Amino acid sequence: MKNKINKLIFIVAISLGITSCHDDLDQSPIDPDSFTEQDVFTDATSAKGALAKLYASLALTGQNGGDDGAADIADINQGFSQYTRMLFNLNELTTDHAVVGWGDPGLPDLHGMYWSASNDFSGAMYLRLAQEVSFCNSFILQASSLSEPEVEGFIAEARFLRAFAYYNLIDLFANVPLLTEITTELPVQSSRTDLFNFVETELLEIQDLLPNSQANEYGRVDRIAAMALLSKLYLNAEVWTGTPRYDDCVTFSNNVMNSSYTLHTSDLNGNGTAYDELFLADNDTNGAQNEFIFPIAFDGVQTATYGGSTFLIHGATGGTMDPSTLGINGGWGGYRTTKAMVEKFESPAIDxxxxxxxxxxxxxxxxxxxxxxxxxxxxxxxxxxxxxxxxxxxxxxxxxxxxxxxxxxxxxxxxxxxxxxxxxxxxxxxxxxxxxxxxxxxxxxxxxxxxxxVPPPADKRGMFYTDGQNLEIAAIPPFKEGYAVTKFKNIDVNGNIGNDSSGEFTDTDLPMIRLAEIYLNYAEATLRGGGGDANLALSVINELRERAYGDASGNISSGELTLDFILDERSRELYWEGQRRTDLIRFNKFTSGDYLWPYKGNQPNGVSAGAFRNIFPIPNNTILTNPNLEQNQGY
Incomplete structure (x- = not known):
């Protein structure tokens, strides 16, 4: 199934020669020398092919793959502009989870928390999400003219992907235009609350139009994905709208936990935990796929990109590390983590x-x-x-x-x-x-x-390379400063390299939503007064920890299950998966002085930053071209 959807993505990415102009969550279709939308939307089969482009827009960056194709977004390195790569830079690099030694303009600004409205990376993310909204709007309009019954499900998938794009826009930029159709009018700005309500309404309406749990092809969404995204939305409702919705988070998290998705617990490579297999090259077939509610699929041959897991694995490899053990042909020597994250992986006393x-x-x-x-x-x-x-x-x-x-x-x-x-x-x-x-x-x-x-109990989720690496970061640029992260690998459970035998591009899929996150959502919402079952919350957290330790040695008691514990557990379980900034904001620890980490605020020991940095600025170019938009406060 992964190969089928990857081939569709590859074909449609070439056939729909979309331009790189995507201002204000609006865009014009296509190069006249390419297939037109009318050519594509002739029947359900062709519409399914066009649907693949909506998924492809989150995985790829242009029409030809790699870094040498016709880019979807101009004025930024094509490899930099891939969605999950930018999500990492905005939601992980800005936190205690990562530092980078590269000096590309705008990149050091992110960990140092001194970005501006002209930052290339936040600006490109805005355009990437705007593009996704526009692609979805165009698809929904054109597919609505088709009468085949399966098309209704395709449209529901497009509406999910549009809602997912807006979920990201709410989180990252707060106040952006809400557009549900292609228009030549300059759009007006919508409030964060209005956008929240739109995403909620969309997901509630489409959940029963989507295929049943795991009834869709791998890599495509089903009704559980809509419920899972609602769980995430409601968990952040108090921050985004001022109104807590933890009871709804509990309800929808519980619905997801009662679905056919299961926690991956089969330790196929015999290293004492099944956690690492979630991030291997065969995570679409090794059992991890049953935990992945919404993954973005990558294939080193069919969907080559310098974003995605190619970026995560190459970018985190350097120093004395052997790239071949990670299934790649070389490291880029950039990303490491901070002492603050490493120390989250405690070693409980032996009982x-x-x-x-x-x-x-x-x-x-x-x-x-x-x-x-x-x-x-x-x-x-x-x-x-x-x-x-x-x-x-x-x-x-x-x-x-x-x-x-x-x-x-x-x-x-x-x-x-x-x-x-x-x-x-x-x-x-x-x-x-x-x-x-x-x-x-x-x-x-x-x-x-x-x-x-008898070795002490070890949380095996903490996967770090330490040989020649310093735990303390004296200066960011040298790769040896900070431990390297080896969580993502381009090898399967048997140690075989991914499909690209050169080791340049990787196969490892990246989960945008997985069941373990929903377990954590349920526990947090319960502790925040959402009316969940405290015993169930403790039970699901201990399920995660039993997988992490390989046995019950890391289990906790009810008295240890606190909000501070949940924040740390989210770090241990979800690190480098694009969640951390959002979590720290929800706990009021992203910009405040309540929690400091190395080089927070561009200081070695960390300092607080202005609260306005809880959201990113609307790109300057977008503000200049649309007088209807007002810049976010502080920029």
């Missing part, structure tokens, strides 16, 4: 009581004694559990020192190791130990023992 309980044995008179144990040589001994006849085990935290096995705290019956060979002898030599947590096994059937180190 010795639970581990010892899991042994299933019975308390015995055999124990550990020595200065490596908790009571040193004087005892009392650390009692072991008999897990089978004459076999004794214990999980224990030991210190640097020595120990022996002793029965009933009686020096007349003790064992040590004379040969340092794992074999015990009566009254043998002390056993040397280095500090750590161990599973200790003492077998009197064979007179052997073993000390197996």
């Amino acid at each position: 010795l009581a639970s581990l010892n309980s899991s042994l299933g044995g019975t308390p015995s008179d055999w124990g550990l004694v020595g200065d490596a144990t908790e009571n040193s040589w004087d005892g009392p001994d650390m009692e072991m559990f008999e897990t089978s006849t004459n076999v004794f085990e214990l999980y224990a935290q030991l210190s640097d020192g020595e120990m022996k096995f002793r029965f009933n705290e009686d020096w007349g019956n003790n064992y040590g190791d004379d040969g340092v060979d794992g074999v015990v002898e009566a009254d043998g030599a002390n056993i040397s130990v280095t500090a750590g947590t161990y599973l200790i096994n003492f077998d009197l059937n064979n007179f052997t023992y073993s000390l197996t180190i």
Whole structure:
């Protein structure tokens, strides 16, 4: 299915030679030497092909692919202008999640929080979203003349994509024109609330016109996608309109959680977690696709672009990293993360009581004694559990020192190791130990023992390259400053490279909405008074953490489930997926001094920024060409 839609995207991207003029959420169709819209919209089959262009506009940047085609948007590097690449720059690079060493005009401004209304990247994002709105408006108009029953579903998909574009515009720019048809009139500005109401109404109207849950082709939206976008919309309603809608967020999140979409939990590559498989080259087939409610599909051969996952993987590779392990032919040495994000990945204490309980044995008179144990040589001994006849085990935290096995705290019956060979002898030599947590096994059937180190629980979502990289960022440009992120890879679960054997373009799809996010939405909206089930909120959060840790060692209690925890958990689960700025704004931590990170506000230790930077400016060129528009406050 992915290959089918990618081929459609590729064909239609070439056949619809759309111009690069997209002012004020309006545009004119097409190059007269290309197919016209009337040629395209002859029947349902051709309309389906045209629908692919609406999806393609979020994945590609021009007509020929790569960075050498006829660009959809002028006056910015074509590779820079791809939607998910700009979403990363606006919603991740502006936060604690990323820094970049490149000096392209306007790019350092984003992490430093000193962008202006002439910033190339925010301006290009405005035009990219304007283009998507205009493409959708044109499609809806032309497809409405067709009578085949399936066309109604195509139009509903176009309305979803238009609503998705406006969701982004509300988030990033707040007050933009609302256009639902092609017009030559200069549009007037709409309020954020009016835009919010439009998106809400559209999604409510189309949800039953879209295919049932997972009944559409992979990469295309269904009715659950409409509900999921409503969940996101309602979660941000208080910020965007001044009116909280957390109860509606709970309702629609719950609808999504009860759908056929499932959390991906099959650890196919055997590394202790299924989380990493969400971001591999085969994430459209390895099971991750069942968690992806709305992905943007990429294929290194059919849909080559220097945006998308090609950008994420190449851009985050540099230093001493081996690009081949990530399925690419080289790194661009640009993006890393900050200490503030790395430190979100806590290592909970090992729960010795639970581990010892899991042994299933019975308390015995055999124990550990020595200065490596908790009571040193004087005892009392650390009692072991008999897990089978004459076999004794214990999980224990030991210190640097020595120990022996002793029965009933009686020096007349003790064992040590004379040969340092794992074999015990009566009254043998002390056993040397280095500090750590161990599973200790003492077998009197064979007179052997073993000390197996128990690693602390690890949140395996934190995927960083640290060799030669500094955690502290002394200066942004050198790639070695800051840990590199290895979350996205162009290899499949078996380690095979993606479809482009050269390693230039990648296959890894990017989820715009996935079920894990909806779990987090539900929990947050419940904590904010949305009337959800607190037990269910805790349960779904622990589902995410069990996947992250590979077991229940990272699970939390109800008392630990707070709003601050949810914000950090969103960071751990969703980092580099284009969500962070929106989340920080909702928690009043994006521009305020309540939370600082390295180089926030362009200062090494971070400073607050003006609250007006919670939204981006309308591009200067757009303001100049349309006197009906008023610039956002502060710009």
